[in-house]
Amino acid sequence: MxxxxxxxxxxxxxxxxxxxxxxxxxxxxxxxxxxxxxxxxxxxxxxxxxxxxxxxxLPSEDPVVAGDRLSITPTLSFVPAPDWNVESGFRVGERGASKSVPPIELTRGNITFSVRADSFAGTPDELLTQIDAVGSATNGNSVLALAGSRQPFSTDAGLTGVQITFNTPSSAGSVTTFVVGGTGLSVQVVGPPDQITDRSEEIDAMISSIGPTEGRTP
Incomplete structure (x- = not known):
């Protein structure tokens, strides 16, 4: 014890x-x-x-300045609006010609402007339908179900495509497609409705500027 x-x-x-x-x-x-x-x-x-x-x-890390042109493919490019931020993509002349060019993504406020290119043998209408089908399968959102009728769209360089726009209480934007020499281009814009309205002229001008890069044949 x-x-x-x-x-x-x-x-x-x-x-x-x-x-x-x-x-x-x-x-x-x-x-x-x-x-x-x-x-x-x-x-x-x-x-x-x-x-x-x-x-x-902090301000944009890689803002667009006057005179910039972004490469969509080795032979196609466009003019981004000043002060938009380059989240991904290359300016023309930043690298040599390559078979692989990264997708482009620009932002301004809460707006995202993206351009993607890939091999495609169909028409712009068919490409638009395919993009919507992929979107519906991956996240359940059908752009075509929200959008108005398809409208023809021509760039300043003479490229012809098709465009739909959508506007909901939470988001607005557009999807524009082109097919150039066996390459399909999709331009997708989305953001708050008020910001899309404020930047509509800049957005239209960027899409309209898509065309051959000087000195290169599509």
Whole structure:
């Protein structure tokens, strides 16, 4: 019995030694660790809250300037509107001719303007139908179900295609398709209705500027 009592006293003694002194105790916590906790919290706030907020407030990282022209394919390009941000894509002259040109994506506010090119043997109407079918299969959204009738669209360089526009309470935009020399081009624009309206002239001008790159034959 005395051995057990002695062990219990030793355990209580060790437990007592592990408790922080009264002057360093708050709600049962050791106040001496508070500076370390505050430092960890400050680092967390810096990287999770403050840095993303600053990053979102910064101006465009790669804004379009006057004279820029973006490559859609090695032989086709267009003129983006100034101050739109280039999220992906190459300017004409930034790299040599290549069989592979990345898709283009521009942003302005909450508007996204994207251009993609791929091999296609059909017509612009058929390409538009295919794009809508793929969209419906992947996310359940049918652009054609929301849009008005298809309208012909011609660029300043004489390329002919077809376009549909849509406008809902939450989003608006358009899908325009062309087929040039066995290559299908799709131009998709989406954003808040008020911003689409404010930028409609710039958007139409960008689509209308699609044509052969100077010195290269489609």
């Amino acid at each position: 005395s051995t057990i009592t002695g062990d219990a006293r030793q355990y209580r003694s060790r437990s007592h030694r592990r408790r922080p002194p009264v002057e360093h105790r708050f709600l049962g916590l050791d106040t001496r660790v508070f500076p370390h906790a505050v430092a960890i919290l400050a680092v967390w706030l810096l990287w999770v809250v403050i840095v993303p907020a600053i990053d979102s407030a």
